[in-house]
Amino acid sequence: MKDRRKAILEAAARVIARRGVRGLRVEELAAEARVSKALVYYHFEDRAGLLRHTLEFIGDRAERYTRRDPAGRPHEPVSPLRELERRLLLELQDAPEVRENSTAWGELRASAVFDPELREELAQAGLDWVREIADLLGRAGPTVPDAALVASAERLTALLEGLSTRWLIGLLPLRHARELMREAIAVELERLELPDRPAVCTVR
Amino acid sequence: MKDRRKAILEAAARVIARRGVRGLRVEELAAEARVSKALVYYHFEDRAGLLRHTLEFIGDRAERYTRRDPAGRPHEPVSPLRELERRLLLELQDAPEVRENSTAWGELRASAVFDPELREELAQAGLDWVREIADLLGRAGPTVPDAALVASAERLTALLEGLSTRWLIGLLPLRHARELMREAIAVELERLELPDRPAVCTVR
DNA sequence: GTCTATAAAGCGATAGAC
DNA sequence: GTCTATCGCTTTATAGAC
Structure with a gap:
C-alpha cells in the first residue's frame, strides 16, 4: 500500500x-x-x-512483455519466423502498457534529434534491435549473406517506427498499421527468398 | 531589406x-x-x-523544392517511376534547407502525438503525400488495384519517416539510408509486378 | 515598425514542520 | 516518508518611448 x-x-x-x-x-x-x-x-x-x-x-x-507471455512465464519457443512476426507486431498493440512504451520510445527518438546525450544509449538499443531481427531472419535462412539480413532488418525496424508514430498520431488505425507491417515482413522474406510461409497474397 | x-x-x-x-x-x-x-x-x-x-x-x-529544380523552374517531366524515386529520396539530402525541413517535419509528427491541434494539418498533408505516391505508382502500373497502390505508398512513406529520423539521430549514415530507401522502392515495385526498371540485385 | 524595460506566469527545487 | 509553503530562475507576454 x-x-x-x-x-x-x-x-x-x-x-x-x-x-x-x-x-x-x-x-x-x-x-x-x-x-x-x-x-x-x-x-x-x-x-x-x-x-x-x-x-x-x-x-x-517492455522487456517483460517482449520475452514473456501474458501470465509472466517465458513464452513457448516458436519458429524463427513466427518469433520475428511476434516481435515486430508487439509494439503495435492497444494495451495501455504497450502504448505507453511505444509513446516513450518515440519521444526518446524524437528528442535525440536535438539532444546528443540521448543518442549514445539509443544507438546501442537501436543496434541491438536490428541485430536481433537480423538474427531471426538468419535463423530462417542460414545461407543468406549477413549484409542482406541486416538491410532487411533495418528496413523492417525503421518501418515499424514510422508506422508506430503514424498510429500514435491517429493517422493510421491500429489494424491497418499491423496489416502493413505483416505485408512488409512477407515482402522482405520474398526478397530474401525465404518463402517457407504463406506467400504474400498476390496483387492482381 | x-x-x-x-x-x-x-x-x-x-x-x-x-x-x-x-x-x-x-x-x-x-x-x-x-x-x-x-x-x-x-x-x-x-x-x-x-x-x-x-x-x-x-x-x-518544401513545396518549392519538391516541384522545382534548383534554379527555381518547374523541373523536367520524367517517367513516373523516376519521379517516384526522386520524391522519396528528396527528404534524404544534406542541404541545409532540406535538413531543416526534415527536422521540422519530424518534430511536427512527434509533437502531434501529444498535441491534437497539430494533427489536423498533419493528417491532411500525410494523406496528400500518400495519395501522390500512390498515383505515381498507379501511373506506372495502371492495372493494379488502388488499395494495393495505397498500401505500398503507405509503407514507403512510413519507411521514409523512420529512416529520416534515424538519419537525423545519426544512427544511419545518409548514404545508407538512401540505399535502403531505393531498395525498398524496388521491392515494392516487384511486389506490384512492375519490374520495368533495373531489377533488385538478387541476394544470393 | 522597432526598441528597452518590466510585469506576469510557469516550473524546478528547497526548507522546515510533522 | 510525507506534507505545506516558498524561493528563484526562466520564459512568455505587455507597456510605453521613439
Whole structure:
C-alpha cells in the first residue's frame, strides 16, 4: 500500500504517454500519483533522475512483455519466423502498457534529434534491435549473406517506427498499421527468398 | 531589406532545426533574427501564432523544392517511376534547407502525438503525400488495384519517416539510408509486378 | 515598425514542520 | 516518508518611448 515510489513511476509513465518526455511537469506527475511534489524530489533527486528511473522502469516492462507471455512465464519457443512476426507486431498493440512504451520510445527518438546525450544509449538499443531481427531472419535462412539480413532488418525496424508514430498520431488505425507491417515482413522474406510461409497474397 | 517578418520566419526554421518545436524560445529566435523579442510578438501575436506561420513557411519551402529544380523552374517531366524515386529520396539530402525541413517535419509528427491541434494539418498533408505516391505508382502500373497502390505508398512513406529520423539521430549514415530507401522502392515495385526498371540485385 | 524595460506566469527545487 | 509553503530562475507576454 505504501509503495509510493512505484506509484510515482507508474504515474510518470502515464504522464509521459500523455505529454511526452519533454512535456512532463513534476507538478502534474505528483497530482497524477496523488503525492506532493516534494515527495518526488525526495525519491528521485531531481527531474533528470526521475526521468532516468522512469525510462528504466518502462524498459523493464517492455522487456517483460517482449520475452514473456501474458501470465509472466517465458513464452513457448516458436519458429524463427513466427518469433520475428511476434516481435515486430508487439509494439503495435492497444494495451495501455504497450502504448505507453511505444509513446516513450518515440519521444526518446524524437528528442535525440536535438539532444546528443540521448543518442549514445539509443544507438546501442537501436543496434541491438536490428541485430536481433537480423538474427531471426538468419535463423530462417542460414545461407543468406549477413549484409542482406541486416538491410532487411533495418528496413523492417525503421518501418515499424514510422508506422508506430503514424498510429500514435491517429493517422493510421491500429489494424491497418499491423496489416502493413505483416505485408512488409512477407515482402522482405520474398526478397530474401525465404518463402517457407504463406506467400504474400498476390496483387492482381 | 527591411522585411524583418521573413527574416524572423527563416530564423525560426533554423532554431527549430536546432532545438525542436518544443525547444524553441522566443528570445533565442529573436537573437538569431537579430531583432527584439517584442517585434516577434508584434508580427505574430504569440508563440503559437509564430509556430503556425513558421510551419506554414516550412511547408511552402518544401513545396518549392519538391516541384522545382534548383534554379527555381518547374523541373523536367520524367517517367513516373523516376519521379517516384526522386520524391522519396528528396527528404534524404544534406542541404541545409532540406535538413531543416526534415527536422521540422519530424518534430511536427512527434509533437502531434501529444498535441491534437497539430494533427489536423498533419493528417491532411500525410494523406496528400500518400495519395501522390500512390498515383505515381498507379501511373506506372495502371492495372493494379488502388488499395494495393495505397498500401505500398503507405509503407514507403512510413519507411521514409523512420529512416529520416534515424538519419537525423545519426544512427544511419545518409548514404545508407538512401540505399535502403531505393531498395525498398524496388521491392515494392516487384511486389506490384512492375519490374520495368533495373531489377533488385538478387541476394544470393 | 522597432526598441528597452518590466510585469506576469510557469516550473524546478528547497526548507522546515510533522 | 510525507506534507505545506516558498524561493528563484526562466520564459512568455505587455507597456510605453521613439
